[in-house]
Amino acid sequence: MAIDLSLPPEVQALVDRTRGFIREHVLPLEDAHDGDITAAGGDRFRVELQQAARDAGVFAPHAPVEYGGHGLGMCDRAPVFEEAGYSLFGPTALNIAAPDEGNVHMLAHIANPEQKQRYLAPLAHGEVRSAFAMTEPAPGAGSDPSALATRAVRAEGGWRINGTKYFITGADGAGFFIIMARTSGEPGQRGGATMFLAPADTPGIRVGRHLDTLDRSMVGGHCEVFFEDLLVPESAVLGEVDRGFEYAQVRLGPARMTHVMRWLGAARRGHDVAVAHVAQREGFGSRLGDLGMIQKMVADNEIDIAATRALLTRACWELDRGEPAANATSIAKTFAAEAIFRIVDRSMQMCGGLGVSGDLPLARLSREVRPFRIYDGPSEVHRWAIAKRAVGAAKRALREQ
Numbered sequence: 001m002a003i004d005l006s007l008p009p010e011v012q013a014l015v016d017r018t019r020g021f022i023r024e025h026v027l028p029l030e031d032a033h034d035g036d037i038t039a040a041g042g043d044r045f046r047v048e049l050q051q052a053a054r055d056a057g058v059f060a061p062h063a064p065v066e067y068g069g070h071g072l073g074m075c076d077r078a079p080v081f082e083e084a085g086y087s088l089f090g091p092t093a094l095n096i097a098a099p100d101e102g103n104v105h106m107l108a109h110i111a112n113p114e115q116k117q118r119y120l121a122p123l124a125h126g127e128v129r130s131a132f133a134m135t136e137p138a139p140g141a142g143s144d145p146s147a148l149a150t151r152a153v154r155a156e157g158g159w160r161i162n163g164t165k166y167f168i169t170g171a172d173g174a175g176f177f178i179i180m181a182r183t184s185g186e187p188g189q190r191g192g193a194t195m196f197l198a199p200a201d202t203p204g205i206r207v208g209r210h211l212d213t214l215d216r217s218m219v220g221g222h223c224e225v226f227f228e229d230l231l232v233p234e235s236a237v238l239g240e241v242d243r244g245f246e247y248a249q250v251r252l253g254p255a256r257m258t259h260v261m262r263w264l265g266a267a268r269r270g271h272d273v274a275v276a277h278v279a280q281r282e283g284f285g286s287r288l289g290d291l292g293m294i295q296k297m298v299a300d301n302e303i304d305i306a307a308t309r310a311l312l313t314r315a316c317w318e319l320d321r322g323e324p325a326a327n328a329t330s331i332a333k334t335f336a337a338e339a340i341f342r343i344v345d346r347s348m349q350m351c352g353g354l355g356v357s358g359d360l361p362l363a364r365l366s367r368e369v370r371p372f373r374i375y376d377g378p379s380e381v382h383r384w385a386i387a388k389r390a391v392g393a394a395k396r397a398l399r400e401q
């Protein structure tokens with residue numbers, strides 16, 4: 001088995017350019033606004049940041065080349081996205097923030113030529129933002145997508161959609177929505193979901209309140225969205241009717257891994273800040289970094305960073321081969337979401353009072369990475385799925401004996 005972890009020269013060059021752009025241009029802006037993208041100017045700020053990224057030649061590393069991107073596969077995306085994630089504003093600057101980055105990926109794979117022209121092209125170029133509307137208040141879809149309650153029923157010339165969603169990232173100010181709605185079956189049944197595309201100004205789409213979540217780095221908030229007799233034409237169906245859950249997997253596997261890449265960059269920044277601090281701060285007759293219990297935290301951070309990268313590489317390799325990589329992405333996502341939180345938490349601890357203050361970026365990194373243990377599948381749901389596969393395989397092996 002040949003293993004070669006070196007990057008193609010053009011990818012290495014993009015990694016280096018991204019690192020320079022993020023550190024020189026983006027980090028000072030993040031620090032000036034305490035990582036709060038709304039306070040920094042929201043969409044107006046996003047447009048300025050993205051122009052700067054275009055000028056630096058680092059815009060849209062993920063998007064297909066014909067839509068103005070660099071066309072990177074998953075393995076090549078990983079180091080670029082990690083560099084972008086070093087600043088909380090970096091992913092927005094490069095147009096690789098959630099949910100737009102995942103939506104670009106899904107539209108590139110599933111949309112028809114007309115839909116690509118209408119939705120994918122402006123999204124990939126950063127002319128509009130998008131939202132992916134799946135989660136619903138109880139008793140609707142959450143960890144269990146089969147609880148999907150938003151309904152789409154056939155109407156003259158298309159479909160009529162009714163339902164309520166919440167936690168919809170970027171909904172306020174989005175140019176269009178990808179809506180997951182039930183077209184057959186009942187809540188609780190597997191299957192029967194369809195994805196629809198709808199411009200945000202279509203009558204029947206209403207964006208409600210922003211849920212006041214911990215994080216502050218995503219443009220357009222996490223919102224309630226109401227679909228009230230929303231009428232969409234037949235051409236709004238993304239892919240085929242009743243195959244929505246299947247398509248969600250096309251989006252979710254890679255989207256989980258790109259979250260890992262970005263948040264790993266944020267964790268690495270936290271670790272760098274902490275190591276620099278303990279290398280110079282003195283106490284009890286030595287540098288803090290020479291004390292055993294601090295060294296344990298430094299080493300555990302290094303181990304968590306290396307292990308996250310290794311699991312990510314494995315999952316990206318499977319995805320690049322066209323495999324669903326369901327187990328590998330579940331394993332990498334679960335480990336990474338928890339490891340990244342541990343890294344940032346240890347980094348705060350090593351910096352003492354400064355760690356929880358606004359003088360260092362650690363407190364804001366902590367508030368940003370915590371929700372990752374919940375979205376894209378809570379840790380418990382991934383563990384449940386991983387265990388079910390393992391036990392299922394053991395049962396099959398027993399039957400075959």
Ligand SMILES: Cc1cc2nc3c(=O)[nH]c(=O)nc-3n(C[C@H](O)[C@H](O)[C@H](O)COP(=O)(O)OP(=O)(O)OC[C@H]3O[C@@H](n4cnc5c(N)ncnc54)[C@H](O)[C@@H]3O)c2cc1C
Binds near residue numbers: 099133141213374384
């Ligand atoms: C910041 C943020 C952004 C988001 N953005 C979007 C978005 O853009 N679009 C969108 O559609 N959704 C979005 N979501 C919603 C997210 O996908 C859901 O929060 C997630 O799927 C969990 O669903 P839930 O909140 O309904 O939790 P529930 O399904 O109610 O689960 C609650 C808890 O129960 C436990 N649990 C659940 N199932 C199991 C199980 N099988 N075994 C053991 N324990 C279990 C877990 O601990 C879980 O955290 C976002 C959420 C957040 C926090």
